[in-house]
Amino acid sequence: MRVLVTGAAGQLGADLCRLLEVRMADPDSAVHAYAGLGRVELDIADPARVRAVIRDQARPAKVQGGLVVINAAAWTDVDAAEADESAAYAINAAGPAHLAAACAEVDAILVQVSTDYVFAGTANKPYETDDETGPAGAYGRTKLAGEEAVRALLPTSSYVVRTAWVYGQTGRNFVKTISRLARERGAVSVVDDQAGSPTWSADLAAGLLDLAAAQPPPGVYHCTNAGETTWFDFARVIMAEVGLDPQVVSPTTTAAFPRPAARPAYSVLSARSWLDVGLPPLRSWREALRAAFDAAGADLRG
Ligand SMILES: NC(=O)c1ccc[n+]([C@@H]2O[C@H](COP(=O)([O-])OP(=O)(O)OC[C@H]3O[C@@H](n4cnc5c(N)ncnc54)[C@H](OP(=O)(O)O)[C@@H]3O)[C@@H](O)[C@H]2O)c1
Incomplete structure (x- = not known):
């Protein structure tokens, strides 16, 4: 299969491209070619450009085993989305709709990456894929609209994969900021x-490529590292990784730290649907953090 990654300069997009490079060198891999396009090469909010690029990527001469588009492009600034929801909508909802419409024309598969923010965050047990959604803010509303557009336009050949609390080597994230x-x-x-x-x-990228290769029934899946924690506890574990005293981190409350966008109090996503179709589980978040520092510690130290 050929894989097209949108948003290739973001955290996830960059790790997808790194991993695709590795997989291409493996003769047993299902991937024989890929293209990673950043915002400059492919603005997903531009329907004509989306259609032209996907048509080109799907040309028979380029594709053996089908084209899979993984949409890692998004407006991810949740606070800024409160001030300009229509701009966030153009990228998080209209963008995936353009991708889905273009994929439908050439029989491509679309993997749309989504978020825990589609839920209200008031649960006390992990969210299942079919639990009721109820975003508390603009970012979650736009991402939910993106999910719905993809499923409506491409019902038999799309995947919505929700994830949460993502950090990586590229871009800004909690691990780098707190360090x-x-x-x-x-x-x-x-x-x-x-x-x-x-x-x-990087673990999420591997999970998405496993899904693309296995092509389970279309629908909604959840993909996060296993286990749960709080931002405070996560920060203390990060301190240990960077060689600082974990005691430099003290606990506070959401109420004491107001932000423009409401944060979900509970964001844990159940892996049940992922495991039920035989996809490999992602390792625990602690093991993943250790592996991330082994692989990219210089970048993650911020
Ligand atoms: N980060 C998290 O904690 C988190 C949690 C749950 C779900 N997710 C989801 O996971 C996915 C990947 O997120 P990430 O953490 O990798 O985000 P990221 O680092 O912010 O990357 C997103 C990329 O999309 C690009 N982009 C923005 N608008 C675009 C457009 N119109 N056309 C093409 N590219 C565009 C951005 O480019 P610019 O930098 O130039 O704007 C950026 O390179 C997203 O769907 C996000 O909603 C993330």
């Missing part, structure tokens, strides 16, 4: 009343 702040300030407060599953973008 830098702790070093610069010597003390940092982190909320201890929001729970979720930290997810290394």
Whole structure:
């Protein structure tokens, strides 16, 4: 199969491209070619450009075993989305719709990456894929609209894969920010009343390629590293990885740390649907963090 990655300069997009490079060198891999396009090469909010690029990628001379498009492009600034929901909508909802329409024309498969923010975050047990959605803010609303557009336009050849708390070598993320702040300030407060599953973008990338190769029934899946924690506990574990005293991190509450966008109090996504179709489970978030520091510690230290 040929894989097209959109948003290739982002955290997930960059790790997908790194991994695709490795998989292409493996004669047993299902992947024989890939293209990773950043925003400059492919703006997913531009329907004419999306159609032209996907038509080109799907040309018979280029494709053996079909084209799979993995959409890693998104507006991910949840606070800024509150101030400009229509701009976020153009990327998170209209963009996936353009991709789905173009995929339908050439019989390509679309993997749409989505988020825990489609849920209200008020549960007390892991969210199943068919649990009721109810985003609390603009970012979640736009991502949910993207999910719905993809499923409506490409019902038999699309996957919506929700993930959460993503960090990686490329781009900005909690691991880098907390490492830098702790070093610069010597003390940092982190909320201890929001729970979720930290997810290394390289593990997520591997999961998405496993899904693309296995092609289970179309629908919604959840993919995060296993286990759960709070941002406070996560920060303390990060301190240990970067060689700082975990005690420099103190707990605080969401109420004491107001932000423009509401944060889900509970973001844990159940892996049940993923495991039920035989896809390999992702390792625990602690093991993944250790592996991430082994692989990319210099970048993750911020
Ligand atoms: N980060 C998280 O914690 C998290 C949690 C749950 C789900 N997710 C989902 O996981 C996916 C990957 O997120 P990520 O963490 O890799 O995000 P990211 O690092 O912010 O990467 C997103 C990429 O999309 C690009 N982009 C924005 N608008 C675009 C457009 N119109 N056309 C093409 N590219 C565009 C961005 O480019 P610019 O930088 O130039 O804008 C950026 O390179 C997204 O679907 C996100 O919603 C992320």
